[in-house]
Amino acid sequence: MTCDPAPLSNQQPSSESERRLLDIRQQAQLNGHLKAPGVRPIGAPFPTASTETGYYGLPLLKPPQWSREIPLYFFVGGTAGAAAVVGAIAHFTGASRKLVRDARWIAAAGAILSPALLIADLGRPGRFLSMLRVFKPQSPMSIGSWTLLAFGGAASATAFAGALRERYGSSFSVSVMENAASGASIPFGLGLACYTGVLIGATAIPVWNESVGHLPMHFAASGLAAAVGGLELLGHTNNRALQALGLGAALFEFWEGIRIESRTQAELYPLKHGQSGRMTRIGSLLSGPIPTGLRIFSKFSRPRRHRWLRRSAAISSLAGSLLTRIAWLEAGRASAHDWRRPLEIPRQAKS
Amino acid sequence: MSVTAFLTDSTLCIGCKACEVACKEWNHVSEDGYDWSGYSYDNTSALGASTWRHVKFIEETPVPGLGGNASEQTSWGFSSDVCKHCEVAGCLEACPTGAIVRTEFGGVFIQPDVCNGCAYCVVACPFGVVAKNHGDGRAFKCTFCYDRQKVGLAPACATTCPTESIKFGEISQLRGEAQQRIQVLRQRGLEDATLYDATHTSVGGIHAMFIVRGDVRAYNLPPNPEVPTRYLKKGWMSAAIAAGLLLGGTVLAFLTQPATDAR
Amino acid sequence: MPGLGTSLGRGGATTAQQDLSNADAILIMGSSMAENHPVGFQWVIEAREKGAKIIHVDPRFTRTSAMADIWVPLRAGSDILFLGALIHYVIENNREFRDYVVNYTNAPMILREDFRDTEDLDGLFSGWDGEKKKYDPESWLYRGSPVKAGDDDNKPGHAESSGGHGKDRGGEAQDAGKYQEDRTLQHPRCVFQVLRRHFSRYTPEIVERFCGVSEDVFLKVAEVFTSASGKEKTGAICYAVGWTQHSKGVQIIRTAAILQLLLGNIGRPGGGILALRGHASIQGSTDIPTLYDILPGYLPMPSSEADSKKLTGYIGKHSSRTGLWSGFEKYFVSLMKAYYGEAATRANDWGFDWLPRITGDHSHFGYWLDMADGQLEGLFVMGQNPAVGASNGRLQRAAMAQLKWLVVRDMVETETASFWYDSPEVKRGELSPYTIGTEVFLFPAAGSAEKAGTFTNTQRLLQYRNQAVDPPGDARSEAWFMYHLGRRLKKKAAQDFRSRNHGLRALTWDYPVHGKHDEPQVEDVLKEINGYAVRDGKQLKHIKDLKEDGSTACGAWIYCGVYPEEKRNRANERHPNDLLGHGWGFAWPNDCRILYNRASARPDGTPWSERKKLVWWDEEKKEWTGLDNADYEKHVPPDRPAKVHDGHGTEALGGARPFTLHPDGVGWIWVPSGLKDGPLPAHYEPLESLIKNPLYAQQDNPAVNKRARSDNRYANSPGDPRYPYILSTYRLTEHHTAGGMTRTLSHLAELQPELFIEVSPEFSSEVGLRHGEYATVTTPRSTIEARVMVTPRMRPLQIDGRVIHQVGLPYHWGYRGQVTGDVVNDLLVISEEPNVRIMETKALLCDVRPGRRPSGAQAIEKPLTKERLT
Ligand SMILES: Nc1nc2c(c(=O)[nH]1)N[C@H]1C(S)=C(S)[C@@H](COP(=O)(O)OP(=O)(O)OC[C@H]3O[C@@H](n4cnc5c(=O)[nH]c(N)nc54)[C@H](O)[C@@H]3O)O[C@H]1N2
Ligand SMILES: Nc1nc2c(c(=O)[nH]1)N[C@H]1C(S)=C(S)[C@@H](COP(=O)(O)OP(=O)(O)OC[C@H]3O[C@@H](n4cnc5c(=O)[nH]c(N)nc54)[C@H](O)[C@@H]3O)O[C@H]1N2
Ligand code: SF4
Ligand code: SF4
Ligand code: SF4
Ligand code: SF4
Numbered sequence A: 001m002t003c004d005p006a007p008l009s010n011q012q013p014s015s016e017s018e019r020r021l022l023d024i025r026q027q028a029q030l031n032g033h034l035k036a037p038g039v040r041p042i043g044a045p046f047p048t049a050s051t052e053t054g055y056y057g058l059p060l061l062k063p064p065q066w067s068r069e070i071p072l073y074f075f076v077g078g079t080a081g082a083a084a085v086v087g088a089i090a091h092f093t094g095a096s097r098k099l100v101r102d103a104r105w106i107a108a109a110g111a112i113l114s115p116a117l118l119i120a121d122l123g124r125p126g127r128f129l130s131m132l133r134v135f136k137p138q139s140p141m142s143i144g145s146w147t148l149l150a151f152g153g154a155a156s157a158t159a160f161a162g163a164l165r166e167r168y169g170s171s172f173s174v175s176v177m178e179n180a181a182s183g184a185s186i187p188f189g190l191g192l193a194c195y196t197g198v199l200i201g202a203t204a205i206p207v208w209n210e211s212v213g214h215l216p217m218h219f220a221a222s223g224l225a226a227a228v229g230g231l232e233l234l235g236h237t238n239n240r241a242l243q244a245l246g247l248g249a250a251l252f253e254f255w256e257g258i259r260i261e262s263r264t265q266a267e268l269y270p271l272k273h274g275q276s277g278r279m280t281r282i283g284s285l286l287s288g289p290i291p292t293g294l295r296i297f298s299k300f301s302r303p304r305r306h307r308w309l310r311r312s313a314a315i316s317s318l319a320g321s322l323l324t325r326i327a328w329l330e331a332g333r334a335s336a337h338d339w340r341r342p343l344e345i346p347r348q349a350k351s
Numbered sequence B: 001m002s003v004t005a006f007l008t009d010s011t012l013c014i015g016c017k018a019c020e021v022a023c024k025e026w027n028h029v030s031e032d033g034y035d036w037s038g039y040s041y042d043n044t045s046a047l048g049a050s051t052w053r054h055v056k057f058i059e060e061t062p063v064p065g066l067g068g069n070a071s072e073q074t075s076w077g078f079s080s081d082v083c084k085h086c087e088v089a090g091c092l093e094a095c096p097t098g099a100i101v102r103t104e105f106g107g108v109f110i111q112p113d114v115c116n117g118c119a120y121c122v123v124a125c126p127f128g129v130v131a132k133n134h135g136d137g138r139a140f141k142c143t144f145c146y147d148r149q150k151v152g153l154a155p156a157c158a159t160t161c162p163t164e165s166i167k168f169g170e171i172s173q174l175r176g177e178a179q180q181r182i183q184v185l186r187q188r189g190l191e192d193a194t195l196y197d198a199t200h201t202s203v204g205g206i207h208a209m210f211i212v213r214g215d216v217r218a219y220n221l222p223p224n225p226e227v228p229t230r231y232l233k234k235g236w237m238s239a240a241i242a243a244g245l246l247l248g249g250t251v252l253a254f255l256t257q258p259a260t261d262a263r
Numbered sequence C: 001m002p003g004l005g006t007s008l009g010r011g012g013a014t015t016a017q018q019d020l021s022n023a024d025a026i027l028i029m030g031s032s033m034a035e036n037h038p039v040g041f042q043w044v045i046e047a048r049e050k051g052a053k054i055i056h057v058d059p060r061f062t063r064t065s066a067m068a069d070i071w072v073p074l075r076a077g078s079d080i081l082f083l084g085a086l087i088h089y090v091i092e093n094n095r096e097f098r099d100y101v102v103n104y105t106n107a108p109m110i111l112r113e114d115f116r117d118t119e120d121l122d123g124l125f126s127g128w129d130g131e132k133k134k135y136d137p138e139s140w141l142y143r144g145s146p147v148k149a150g151d152d153d154n155k156p157g158h159a160e161s162s163g164g165h166g167k168d169r170g171g172e173a174q175d176a177g178k179y180q181e182d183r184t185l186q187h188p189r190c191v192f193q194v195l196r197r198h199f200s201r202y203t204p205e206i207v208e209r210f211c212g213v214s215e216d217v218f219l220k221v222a223e224v225f226t227s228a229s230g231k232e233k234t235g236a237i238c239y240a241v242g243w244t245q246h247s248k249g250v251q252i253i254r255t256a257a258i259l260q261l262l263l264g265n266i267g268r269p270g271g272g273i274l275a276l277r278g279h280a281s282i283q284g285s286t287d288i289p290t291l292y293d294i295l296p297g298y299l300p301m302p303s304s305e306a307d308s309k310k311l312t313g314y315i316g317k318h319s320s321r322t323g324l325w326s327g328f329e330k331y332f333v334s335l336m337k338a339y340y341g342e343a344a345t346r347a348n349d350w351g352f353d354w355l356p357r358i359t360g361d362h363s364h365f366g367y368w369l370d371m372a373d374g375q376l377e378g379l380f381v382m383g384q385n386p387a388v389g390a391s392n393g394r395l396q397r398a399a400m401a402q403l404k405w406l407v408v409r410d411m412v413e414t415e416t417a418s419f420w421y422d423s424p425e426v427k428r429g430e431l432s433p434y435t436i437g438t439e440v441f442l443f444p445a446a447g448s449a450e451k452a453g454t455f456t457n458t459q460r461l462l463q464y465r466n467q468a469v470d471p472p473g474d475a476r477s478e479a480w481f482m483y484h485l486g487r488r489l490k491k492k493a494a495q496d497f498r499s500r501n502h503g504l505r506a507l508t509w510d511y512p513v514h515g516k517h518d519e520p521q522v523e524d525v526l527k528e529i530n531g532y533a534v535r536d537g538k539q540l541k542h543i544k545d546l547k548e549d550g551s552t553a554c555g556a557w558i559y560c561g562v563y564p565e566e567k568r569n570r571a572n573e574r575h576p577n578d579l580l581g582h583g584w585g586f587a588w589p590n591d592c593r594i595l596y597n598r599a600s601a602r603p604d605g606t607p608w609s610e611r612k613k614l615v616w617w618d619e620e621k622k623e624w625t626g627l628d629n630a631d632y633e634k635h636v637p638p639d640r641p642a643k644v645h646d647g648h649g650t651e652a653l654g655g656a657r658p659f660t661l662h663p664d665g666v667g668w669i670w671v672p673s674g675l676k677d678g679p680l681p682a683h684y685e686p687l688e689s690l691i692k693n694p695l696y697a698q699q700d701n702p703a704v705n706k707r708a709r710s711d712n713r714y715a716n717s718p719g720d721p722r723y724p725y726i727l728s729t730y731r732l733t734e735h736h737t738a739g740g741m742t743r744t745l746s747h748l749a750e751l752q753p754e755l756f757i758e759v760s761p762e763f764s765s766e767v768g769l770r771h772g773e774y775a776t777v778t779t780p781r782s783t784i785e786a787r788v789m790v791t792p793r794m795r796p797l798q799i800d801g802r803v804i805h806q807v808g809l810p811y812h813w814g815y816r817g818q819v820t821g822d823v824v825n826d827l828l829v830i831s832e833e834p835n836v837r838i839m840e841t842k843a844l845l846c847d848v849r850p851g852r853r854p855s856g857a858q859a860i861e862k863p864l865t866k867e868r869l870t
């Protein structure tokens, strides 16, 4: 396993070094010998292994070896889970049927897309089935897999029952099925929206495990924001419940962003620096302050403006939600790359 | 069957890499690239899917008149690294498929026919040991030579080591030997000799102990490895709160919305 | 190995690697044992764990230094200064083991009046012939020992053409059994006093100034190592090619032998000199030689100038009156009986005339230069890769292009086999496949696991190897190839009655074959090597069974006893029953694990001490007994007086002369004959050196054949401003020599994938090199490039007030295999140490600059230009 060493250039002799060499040669010819050695380099011009540098600064931890599908899955799964909860609550509180239907379809679509994404990551469909060999409570991924499976059942059953009812009208059995499935999709939807936070939080990656107490909430809020955003894009821009939920989620994300920025733990470094830091910040801007502002603004706007503002908030939240998941995985990668953390070596002021 | 372990004593290691090669030969592991690293004589750099034993070269400035073995000075340390076979193993706990099991010898073994390549173990190992390979995407690491142990043979790496730097045996006995060895080394003036066993952490001890000189961090050994399962409680707690808030919030949002919206 | 051969009697490691664990101090110098003999190094570690001090003297800090207690960086090529200073230290501080020195060495012998030392002749010994560029060794003899008869060339020690291996045992020039001595070691011309004067200038101060080793470090080493001496303690020395591959390699080893003799460390447990040899059976390949100037068992090959005329002359010249070489005739006749069977009779001098004669320098470099000059038509290369492994790679490859045909037998297509289409010369356009007329035949060879046979390892241990698997495809063993080639040649010769074919026709060549490919039965070859009675074919049990009357046949007298009876192949025995490994394999001679072990007991036959006992006289059983087989006449009691002055054979040595191959039975601090460059070692600078010889006007070894020519150019010495740095080449654990066996294997190739140059941080800043980038290295021979490895393990040295830099290059890369790199040997020059004709690989001059080398046609002339300075 070679972890990319510092890039090495093929230095060609420059006129500078040539001149220097010439001096040395001439001096050798004149005096028959060379003067004292050149400057002894300060520090080391070559890699060293030490208490300050660790093992040549090579990463101790392995970076997450997940493909691009995984953050996408986190996003899709989170959205679907939250959408299922929204749909079910809307259903039971007798909210708009269209809202219920759209929420269910989002959930069902997510339930189908999620395993597809996982399979894409694993490479072969059969491999997903291995997840169901055992149920391991201490493995968030095992819990997640079973949750996803159950959620898939519940969400598609809900959508199916809803579709039956719409096409053939309400009957007792359809009703029972719809209610039961709807009811079931609440816990599984909640699980799906939250577990990914535990999944990455309970790992050896410092930036993740340092955040384990927040990640599930963070991801749940992000999922809810995305679900609300999705529904709003499907036209539910007048729904106040959605507005309230969207605002709540955005405010939570706003707070989450502030929290990340204000904390100084070295583990959180990748959330503020480098590529992953940039992504995290844009992600949290898109998820927190922007939709919050837009939504508050929309409260005081006339309908047309209101709709436009809420659509914008929805798009911002959706983009923010997706970017947030990608950013967290990027941060995990960067965090694993940082050899200092697991070795408990303080990061020098610079670099 | 007795519970076994490694004790890798870097004060005896000559950096010959025979263990690394023997492991690959026995297990039919492929090479992992012809890259010159520039990190001393270490060109494989780290453990991974295709390097299950890895010899590290810790270079310091040597002082003439004092070889690396002189108590005054460490100058070129060699240490053969391997999967720690943790008592509480992050990879094993995390594996969703049950591919990773604990063997009767106390080792942590990935059943290659069960592993589905979910790569969750990769981020669950506090020592950065296990990794997915580039070919079929399954996870691999040291098997503790389960196949050899099964038929009463010592692991290939330990068998091949010319200087007995890699000791293999019954774990409690090895722990005793390790303590004795540290005593001996200290008496000889190697005050900085330490045993790396991680018993004080949530990993709860390892089946691959190391004797090294000086700070373990130069050897890329984490001073306080933690098994990720210890974060589970906090995580699920947070998840429960999140679920509660999400559910409560949604119910509240829909219950409080004016009937006009509930069409 | 004439260094050990002349000093002690046999050119082999005196001890076993296991025995290192008994040492109280181990000096590893001229070897990186941990890297190149990692398995044997376990015994060094074991000694260290038992409290022995390990000293490593090496220009670089290597994996061996890392395991040592003391590391001493020294200037490459200054070993004799360092070792000479140790000898000086021993003598001046009375650290010698007096009882041992007086009884078991030639320190008391008195030298001739006409001998002149380097002290008197400023670096030359008496006898130097400036015209012929060689020594007449007569003045080196003991006072009172008569010179053997002969005229000019035919006089022992004077032949031009033969190398030095034939004289591994030394002492053919004189009747060394006759001498005068002063056992008080006071006589001004006794060896001990001459030695004292000779090394008087080798002081710690000289070491500090010219080896670059500070006085206190030197004194620390001197104290530690010389303390491992005397009755209770012993110290061992390990060396390998860091010593041999110098223009004075043999004399470096001589210096070590003198030191060990003075300290009484030969023949005793934990003592000795361990010559760490190279390939798995490189010892075997001098015992049953692949060398041009000896026959099996170190019998000299007759040379055309001398000793070729008559068998009697040959025998007379090479046998001695006393000691084991008094049996020369037995060994020779038995060898001829093994070669020619029935056809060898007393009437035809046992076929002496059928043996080829040496007509010149047929060493590797000798015939390669002939080849470059178009004087060779065809060549077999078997198990060698000279395109990468031999000095002056460009010349090596260019020479092969002069051949009509080339046969390469190897397990892989080596650079040697492929030079005609992918060598750097072809890439640069110097040679072209269209113009090279050489027809190359590549024969696939069976690897060691694919055939049976013996290896003779670094400690003279014969180990039989059973075949594990069949070789793939057309691959065949060497035995198969040689046997069937010989069979076909014999068949041709049977129809061709020219006299040159007599020998071939007479040759016995009828080994039983087996298997579907008619593989010869190698165990039968081993039986023949062991020897048998001609009459009934019964195996011989002991060297003593050999006869000079033609009734015994023996392929190599020193191996006699390895197959003592039917179905008992001692080389294949695998039941070790002690530390020295008795019961596992067979060590020649007579399964002695430690040579000259009679010296482990006092003259009266009792051990020097309980702690260091090995072999002693058992008064009850009336024989030598102990922890090893005695390297001595088993039943000769210690008190039997020696009759070296007038007696005959080994009996004449009496009961207390452990070095039985020498006519006088003692270890030779002084070598009266057998060496081409002096009876004592003297420090000479490497052929290419930065400095003037600090001790003598004579700059470098005068007897060296430099082979300088336009395609084999030297840097000026001392001090060539174009080449201001010292270059040394060496090995890495991860690869093997020319790399054919390791660069082709992915598991090894990945461990050291690229050629690199090791430089110190100071040097890198002086020249402007950066870690990981490229450097270009130039010598008068060629230019190559390598990745820069800046490491504090390399360090500049203060030499006589100035700073000198040494750089190091491992030499394993070539243009084939999984990983490739420039051929380091392109930088090296062909030179021939006078005794063994080995090249100097460890101390040369070079230039290093940052950046990559020029490539393509540009590179042809560029490397050699002088204009660079303007
Ligand atoms: N892994 C591995 N093992 C091998 C081989 C291999 O290629 N790879 N090759 C085998 C063969 S063929 C041989 S001959 C042996 C050789 O075994 P070694 O002799 O140990 O081999 P080298 O590495 O060539 O040289 C040894 C050391 O000599 C040092 N040296 C250089 N110049 C001087 C000098 O002037 N004085 C002193 N004192 N030291 C000097 C070098 O820095 C180097 O560390 O190894 C055998 N074993
Ligand atoms: N610069 C520099 N040059 C050196 C040295 C140095 O220290 N520095 N060291 C020198 C020394 S000590 C040595 S020994 C030489 C080594 O130089 P070489 O002997 O030329 O190099 P090897 O690579 O050992 O070549 C052995 C070849 O034999 C093949 N082989 C292995 N087993 C068998 C077999 O059973 N049958 C046949 N037919 N082939 C087989 C292998 O594949 C390999 O290609 O290099 C010398 N050159
Ligand atoms: S070191 Fe890592 S891979 Fe090995 S058992 Fe422990 S957690 Fe698992
Ligand atoms: S990659 Fe394989 S071994 Fe690792 S957690 Fe997933 S299924 Fe288990
Ligand atoms: S125990 Fe076996 S699998 Fe593990 S490192 Fe050693 S040889 Fe490799
Ligand atoms: S085989 Fe033994 S001595 Fe060699 S590198 Fe491995 S642990 Fe070290």
Ligand code: SF4
Binding pocket: C036, C037, C038, C039, C040, C280
């Ligand atoms: S390669 Fe063979 S001969 Fe060389 S050290 Fe290893 S085991 Fe010994």
Ligand SMILES: [Mo]
Binding pocket: C241, C277, C278, C279, C282
């Ligand atoms: Mo060699």
